[in-house]
Amino acid sequence: MSETARANILARLRAAPRQMVPDRPDWTPPTYGEGRLARFRAMLEAVHGEIHEVTTEDWAERISVLLADRGATRVMVPPGMTLPDGLVAVPYDQPVEELKAVLVQGVEAGITWAKAAIADTGTLVLWPDADEPRLLSLLPPIHVVLLRLGSLVDNLAQVMAEQTWAAGMPTNALLISGPSKTADIEQTLAYGVHGPKELIVLVLTDA
Amino acid sequence: MGDFTSRAPAALNDPTLRANFRRAMDGLMSKRAAQFADKDAWESLRAQGAAAKARVVARLPELLEQLEANLTQNGIVVHWAETTAQANAIVLDILQKAGAKTVIKGKSMVSEEMELNHHLEAHGIRAVESDLGEYIIQLAGEAPSHIVMPCIHKNKAEIASLFEKNIAGLGYTEDVDALTAAARAALRGQFASADAGISGVNFAVAETGTLVLVENEGNGRLSTTLPPLHIAVMGIEKLAEKLDDLPALLSLLPRSATGQAITTYVNMISRPRQPGEKDGPKAVHVVLLDSGRSRVYADAQLQDTLRCIRCGACMNHCPVYSRVGGHTYKFVYPGPIGKILTPQLEGLDCAGDQPHASTLCNACVEVCPVKIPIADILVRLRAESVNSTGSGAVKGAGSMRKRLESLVWKGWAAMYGVPMLYRLGSWGLTRLGNWLPDSLPMLKRWTSVRTRPRFAAKTLHELARDKGYDHE
Numbered sequence: 028m029s030e031t032a033r034a035n036i037l038a039r040l041r042a043a044p045r046q047m048v049p050d051r052p053d054w055t056p057p058t059y060g061e062g063r064l065a066r067f068r069a070m071l072e073a074v075h076g077e078i079h080e081v082t083t084e085d086w087a088e089r090i091s092v093l094l095a096d097r098g099a100t101r102v103m104v105p106p107g108m109t110l111p112d113g114l115v116a117v118p119y120d121q122p123v124e125e126l127k128a129v130l131v132q133g134v135e136a137g138i139t140w141a142k143a144a145i146a147d148t149g150t151l152v153l154w155p156d157a158d159e160p161r162l163l164s165l166l167p168p169i170h171v172v173l174l175r176l177g178s179l180v181d182n183l184a185q186v187m188a189e190q191t192w193a194a195g196m197p198t199n200a201l202l203i204s205g206p207s208k209t210a211d212i213e214q215t216l217a218y219g220v221h222g223p224k225e226l227i228v229l230v231l232t233d234a
Numbered sequence: 235m236g237d238f239t240s241r242a243p244a245a246l247n248d249p250t251l252r253a254n255f256r257r258a259m260d261g262l263m264s265k266r267a268a269q270f271a272d273k274d275a276w277e278s279l280r281a282q283g284a285a286a287k288a289r290v291v292a293r294l295p296e297l298l299e300q301l302e303a304n305l306t307q308n309g310i311v312v313h314w315a316e317t318t319a320q321a322n323a324i325v326l327d328i329l330q331k332a333g334a335k336t337v338i339k340g341k342s343m344v345s346e347e348m349e350l351n352h353h354l355e356a357h358g359i360r361a362v363e364s365d366l367g368e369y370i371i372q373l374a375g376e377a378p379s380h381i382v383m384p385c386i387h388k389n390k391a392e393i394a395s396l397f398e399k400n401i402a403g404l405g406y407t408e409d410v411d412a413l414t415a416a417a418r419a420a421l422r423g424q425f426a427s428a429d430a431g432i433s434g435v436n437f438a439v440a441e442t443g444t445l446v447l448v449e450n451e452g453n454g455r456l457s458t459t460l461p462p463l464h465i466a467v468m469g470i471e472k473l474a475e476k477l478d479d480l481p482a483l484l485s486l487l488p489r490s491a492t493g494q495a496i497t498t499y500v501n502m503i504s505r506p507r508q509p510g511e512k513d514g515p516k517a518v519h520v521v522l523l524d525s526g527r528s529r530v531y532a533d534a535q536l537q538d539t540l541r542c543i544r545c546g547a548c549m550n551h552c553p554v555y556s557r558v559g560g561h562t563y564k565f566v567y568p569g570p571i572g573k574i575l576t577p578q579l580e581g582l583d584c585a586g587d588q589p590h591a592s593t594l595c596n597a598c599v600e601v602c603p604v605k606i607p608i609a610d611i612l613v614r615l616r617a618e619s620v621n622s623t624g625s626g627a628v629k630g631a632g633s634m635r636k637r638l639e640s641l642v643w644k645g646w647a648a649m650y651g652v653p654m655l656y657r658l659g660s661w662g663l664t665r666l667g668n669w670l671p672d673s674l675p676m677l678k679r680w681t682s683v684r685t686r687p688r689f690a691a692k693t694l695h696e697l698a699r700d701k702g703y704d705h706e
């Protein structure tokens with residue numbers, strides 16, 4: 028069935044009159060120079076994200092303070108990441124099928140690294156993998172992201188070009204800008220509808 | 235039922251509906267305007283978006299083949315469907331082979347086109363909508379009234395009673411946070427137990443075989459990540475040629491739709507779960523649906539319709555849509571895009587009234603991020619509906635033609651072609667025109683809501699002659 032459908036559809040499309048293929052007009056996406064981090068912060072805060080500047084020395088301490096304030100203790104982390112006392116690191120070390128209950132109910136926060144970030148829209152770029160699976164940034168009610176300042180760029184076009192995305196996309200690539208939200212009820216914003224209610228970004232200013 | 239005109243009064247006379255839409259449209263318009271305050275930046279971004287989608291239209295068959303090849307190479311199974319019935323059968327077959335009994339759905343207008351939920355239900359598979367707006371209207375047993383915000387026609391009080399009735403243990407509350415939390419709790423279990431997830435697609439990138447989905451809630455990510463099987467349904471036009479086209483398109487879509495700089499999530503899927511990866515579906519299928527699109531493509535002017543990125547800006551700015559709401563159109567796609575798309579997909583014989591439900595004010599054309607000449611296409615479809623072009627490009631062309639109307643237009647043409655007739659006609663109207671009864675079939679619709687202008691006692695030519703001008 029699908030084979031005939033394919034042939035018929037393509038035949039109909041090929042029989043149609045063809046328009047000229049237009050060129051892509053010049054377009055320069057916005058850049059921010061020295062104001063890059065300020066722009067990132069402003070855009071992220073505008074969509075209800077929280078942002079803190081930390082260093083490679085003190086980020087773990089900062090996390091424990093931020094999570095203690097929220098009463099969160101069970102934290103899902105990438106393998107090898109150790110957390111200060113008081114926090115329980117829960118590893119995402121099995122396929123989701125074995126871990127569903129823990130993921131859906133058993134953890135209060137998840138920590139991931141960002142592959143890059145985009146100042147223009149206050150966006151984090153994540154390429155989930157075996158160490159930091161896709162649901163780690165989605166199911167826990169608080170998502171904590173570690174971002175190296177050096178990986179902050181101006182715009183999406185730049186990150187795609189610099190990291191040569193077209194040469195090979197991962198299983199899943201994500202752009203995340205703020206916590207999960209909805210405005211479906213009378214255009215009133217509500218957070219944490221299906222994904223995290225809070226997004227906390229720690230910018231490692233010395234990395 | 236009936237046509238648009240006969241359905242409209244009910245909506246126009248419903249003060250709650252009018253207020254719900256007015257509030258929503260005002261909010262969406264002002265948020266969009268704030269995003270595009272810099273006119274030059276808007277124009278150059280829009281030129282980029284329009285070119286990206288025009289390139290897709292110009293190269294559609296090649297790009298579909300490229301997309302198919304890359305998706306297949308990535309391990310995603312591609313299916314083609316000429317009709318919604320075929321698409322439903324394909325989805326059902328995939329689900330049955332996987333032994334799936336429950337499905338969690340992300341928002342997809344193509345699945346609405348297919349009436350997929352009904353089809354699955356009829357075969358014993360339960361499909362639960364997980365987008366909050368879609369969830370609300372599924373509880374209410376209704377259809378979406380807007381392509382981006384499906385329950386925009388409902389206010390808080392209506393949703394509160396709906397939830398009170400349907401969610402055990404939740405009393406009546408109008409607190410939006412509480413309502414949202416209740417939906418989250420009700421749907422979490424569904425996500426965890428669903429055998430499959432079904433989603434739409436915003437852009438399928440031919441260059442890399444990547445499905446791009448935008449959303450704010452995270453339900454789309456859940457639907458495409460948690461269940462072991464993911465099926466994406468998409469129209470054959472929803473492509474992007476290259477990843478390089480995404481920055482402009484991903485900037486235009488959310489800013490035009492809801493006035494956001496970007497959606498919370500942009501979810502790019504290129505593969506099923508790979509060895510070693512711990513989550514993600516083990517199988518991913520894409521169903522490419524034609525359902526009339528290749529016929530739209532057959533006409534050089536009409537094919538611009540296929541650039542649409544479904545942002546909804548045209549309906550948000552439409553003076554007709556904002557007054558009658560989405561359900562009055564009766565079809566899946568309401569508002570300006572619906573008025574040009576539906577008659578082409580379904581035929582003018584069943585949707586011929588749609589292109590007439592417009593004032594041709596051009597508001598939609600001004601805001602369309604991919605520069606679809608909506609007004610020109612509306613005019614073209616009106617002509618097709620009475621078959622005055624004779625192109626045969628649209629199914630059901632000529633079905634709106636009425637004997638009396640054609641006669642009047644023939645008379646009109648004759649009057650302007652023959653000076654004698656013109657003089658006789660204008661003389662007659664000035665002398666007798668004011669005596670024509672309001673109830674005349676061709677006058678009634680106009681005069682029922684408007685005061686009739688009075689004819690002058692003499693024709694313009696007579697008045698000119700009286701003033702002493704002797705050259706007419």
Ligand code: SF4
Binds near residue numbers: 570
């Ligand atoms: S026609 Fe244009 S404005 Fe309307 S939904 Fe499509 S892209 Fe948006």
